[in-house]
Amino acid sequence: MFITRFAPSPTGPLHLGHAYSAMLAHDRAQAEGGTFLLRIDDLDQSRCRPEWEAQIFDDLAWLGLDWPRPVLRQSTRLPRYRAALNILWDQGLLYHCFCSRADIRAAASAPQEGAPLLGPDGVNYPGTCRPTAPQNGPMPEGCALRLDMARACARLTNPLIYREKDDVITPRDLPETVGDVVLARREMGASYHLSVVVDDADQGITHVIRGEDLQEATQIHVLLQHLLGLPTPAYHHHALIRDDAGKRLAKRDDARAIATFRAEGASPQDIRAMVGL
The missing domain is CATH 3.40.50.620 (HUPs)
Known part of the structure; x- marks a missing residue:
């Protein structure tokens, strides 16, 4: 179907x-x-x-x-998103972050950092709040939650792949090119990346048809699908x-x-x- x-x-x-x-x-x-x-x-x-x-x-x-x-x-669907976040938290893949957008821009643009790297969400997070070890205890509320991209990629047992039109795409170097993306926002409970992955799975979406401006974000979504044990649809990113x-x-x-x-x-x-x- x-x-x-x-x-x-x-x-x-x-x-x-x-x-x-x-x-x-x-x-x-x-x-x-x-x-x-x-x-x-x-x-x-x-x-x-x-x-x-x-x-x-x-x-x-x-x-x-x-x-x-x-x-x-x-x-x-906030309880459904919270359940998915709990799965990732229990895997030791999330950490809380209190940085504002201005904090991130300032840290990423510091002279010792060189030119800031840009990813699907803009300036890549410089890791200010990233812990040295996985977080313990219950998942916190009232703060942003980020995916520890390096730890997440280390958990993969098979390469990430997805179908884009007639090609097979293999995302690589996500810690460097994407960084630690936000999966829960303090004021909204979930981010676009998390909600779209959970919703597509729950609705049985087999084909995602969307603009090429979201093409870079797809590698994040495929990673989350693997981490959460969800199916990966076929993707078509059309011209704008x-x-x-x-x-x-x-x-x-x-x-x-x-x-x-x-x-x-x-x-x-x-x-x-x-x-x-």
């Missing part, structure tokens, strides 16, 4: 890039006789708004997409829809919002033509 998903955050209007990703996944599911799921990534409750979620449903339905109801909302200057679209680009084109009289077929479908 072919099962894929589209998982937007209700923090602003969907733009042409979202339309392309959602329609591409929906088209592929239909062609394979499979299932297209809509999932709402609403972990960041400080930025998510009910009106934006309603707009997501309205825009996707207008585009001609359909999906099973009810949809999964990440904000309802960009503006006339070649910059990828963001939610602040309201002029490219689906709702704006709708208000101007565009049809779903027009949107398909705009994104090259």
